[in-house]
Amino acid sequence: MKGEKLLENLYLICKETEKSCNIYAIGKTETILIDCGIPETMEAVTKNLASLHLPFPSYIFITHCHFDHSLAAPDFKEKGSKIVAHYKTAEALEKDTYKIWPENLPAVKAVKVDIKTRDNCLLNLSGYEVRLIHTPGHTAGASCFLAEISGRKCLFTGDLFLPSGKIGWKGSIDFSLEEFGKSLRKIREIDFDILLPGHGDILDKEKGSKCLEIAIENLKNPL
Numbered sequence: 001m002k003g004e005k006l007l008e009n010l011y012l013i014c015k016e017t018e019k020s021c022n023i024y025a026i027g028k029t030e031t032i033l034i035d036c037g038i039p040e041t042m043e044a045v046t047k048n049l050a051s052l053h054l055p056f057p058s059y060i061f062i063t064h065c066h067f068d069h070s071l072a073a074p075d076f077k078e079k080g081s082k083i084v085a086h087y088k089t090a091e092a093l094e095k096d097t098y099k100i101w102p103e104n105l106p107a108v109k110a111v112k113v114d115i116k117t118r119d120n121c122l123l124n125l126s127g128y129e130v131r132l133i134h135t136p137g138h139t140a141g142a143s144c145f146l147a148e149i150s151g152r153k154c155l156f157t158g159d160l161f162l163p164s165g166k167i168g169w170k171g172s173i174d175f176s177l178e179e180f181g182k183s184l185r186k187i188r189e190i191d192f193d194i195l196l197p198g199h200g201d202i203l204d205k206e207k208g209s210k211c212l213e214i215a216i217e218n219l220k221n222p223l
């Protein structure tokens with residue numbers, strides 16, 4: 001599969017596979033990835049970037065520590081990318097690596113996070129302003145990223161909820177239903193044009209808002 005252009009300077013660079021999440025690329029002369037998937041999808045990511053004349057990622061923003069979003073981070077870092085994450089996600093990536101993939105510990109490598117952020121931090125990197133919004137629940141460090149790209153407000157939500165309206169998986173070691181509810185209500189207040197989830201289809205404002213409401217309803221019934 002080739003990378004799919006979503007907007008000028010925004011791409012679904014690798015669609016989710018059975019073991020890897022949706023990977024998005026922002027950029028033109030420099031590239032930012034939102035999540036980086038697993039080592040097996042790294043080749044597809046780099047090939048798709050090259051075919052779009054986008055350079056190797058300068059920065060990898062990680063929405064949360066789960067392996068399908070972060071396992072390739074050490075490999076990208078080895079080739080020069082800098083890793084950006086909420087400080088609680090950084091703790092998991094750097095030392096509490098059992099949180100990344102508890103069922104397959106030998107596959108997990110620790111990675112040093114270059115930029116550790118907090119809630120509402122505005123990152124100005126590679127010519128883009130990206131706001132981190134801490135949305136714990138699915139994991140303690142789970143975060144959304146908000147960036148204006150080609151005049152559209154793009155909200156990257158990781159595993160906050162699935163486009164079916166189901167809320168992200170509850171099996172995580174640091175899952176918290178209470179925090180999840182707060183995070184969904186916090187994101188409901190965010191003005192966005194496009195919602196880009198870690199799994200499933202990209203949603204416009206209307207569909208995204210509807211799914212968010214369904215997810216809030218589904219809090220009583222997590223996956």
Ligand SMILES: [Zn+2]
Pocket residue numbers: 064066138159168169
């Ligand atoms: Zn997850």
